[in-house]
Amino acid sequence: MCAVKYRATNSPYHIAILGRSGVGKSSLCNLIRNLSPDHEDSSAVGVIETTQVPTCYKLFENVFIWDVPGVATPSIAKDDYCKLIDINRYDMFLILSRGRFTEIDLWLSDIVRDRFSKTLFFIRTGIDEELRNHRRDYPTNFDSTEVLNTIRHNCLTNLETNLSLYLINTKDKTKYDFPKLIDDIMVYINHERDNSMLTLIKDDPQQQIVQSTLSLTNPTLQTAKTIAIKWARFGLISYLYDRYTT
Ligand SMILES: Nc1nc2c(ncn2[C@@H]2O[C@H](COP(=O)(O)OP(=O)(O)OP(=O)(O)O)[C@@H](O)[C@H]2O)c(=O)[nH]1
Numbered sequence: 001m002c003a004v005k006y007r008a009t010n011s012p013y014h015i016a017i018l019g020r021s022g023v024g025k026s027s028l029c030n031l032i033r034n035l036s037p038d039h040e041d042s043s044a045v046g047v048i049e050t051t052q053v054p055t056c057y058k059l060f061e062n063v064f065i066w067d068v069p070g071v072a073t074p075s076i077a078k079d080d081y082c083k084l085i086d087i088n089r090y091d092m093f094l095i096l097s098r099g100r101f102t103e104i105d106l107w108l109s110d111i112v113r114d115r116f117s118k119t120l121f122f123i124r125t126g127i128d129e130e131l132r133n134h135r136r137d138y139p140t141n142f143d144s145t146e147v148l149n150t151i152r153h154n155c156l157t158n159l160e161t162n163l164s165l166y167l168i169n170t171k172d173k174t175k176y177d178f179p180k181l182i183d184d185i186m187v188y189i190n191h192e193r194d195n196s197m198l199t200l201i202k203d204d205p206q207q208q209i210v211q212s213t214l215s216l217t218n219p220t221l222q223t224a225k226t227i228a229i230k231w232a233r234f235g236l237i238s239y240l241y242d243r244y245t246t
């Protein structure tokens, strides 16, 4: 069974920051909003599991960023995560990873890639501490470029694809890939806000059913999209999709 998500041009655009607890989701949210953690409007940052419920912040007109709880903690199991954060709500995903690449990082990226044709940025946080530790371990041979390349290569190998990957320190917006990350996010937001999107979303992430976002460049899909948008307004699209794809 599939659901349909239709986002019209200029409708509200939702960005989710996902990842394990403590990877720096709230810190990144604050950095993007240009707030320090001790500002009264900031998202709480902490040394223990901190964010308890998905929280929405307005970035600018019709664009919202969501700081969500971390996955795979004693209180939030992997199996409940998609439902808890209402994963169908978002148009763009920022998936954060910190320290060693884990099975949870891969699982999250796979869910977003397999269930949606949504824009996904994979972000490795804590780069400052990785470099600091490595310098301490190898003071005579330390080469920061080499360390950054090693981290980059390891993430891409584990993700088994050419995802957009960014290395950042959530405490410093001038460092590493943060400026490029912001530029790229803005490009995608502007592009996707200016174009209507229709996405078929799988209800069951384990099922390998084909799903797609209808591209504006393919004429057949464009025609299908026009029809689907009309029919979606009458609630018939789920019926049609089931009728002709199962
Ligand atoms: N050195 C360093 N510390 C970071 C970085 N990102 C986050 N931290 C620290 O890591 C801790 C956890 O950060 P949070 O932003 O609360 O992490 P979170 O992912 O929101 O955690 P939950 O809300 O529990 O899911 C805090 O002490 C942050 O200051 C980073 O890039 N570098």
Ligand SMILES: [Mg+2]
Binding pocket: 025, 026, 027, 044, 045, 050, 051, 067, 068, 069
């Ligand atoms: Mg948090």
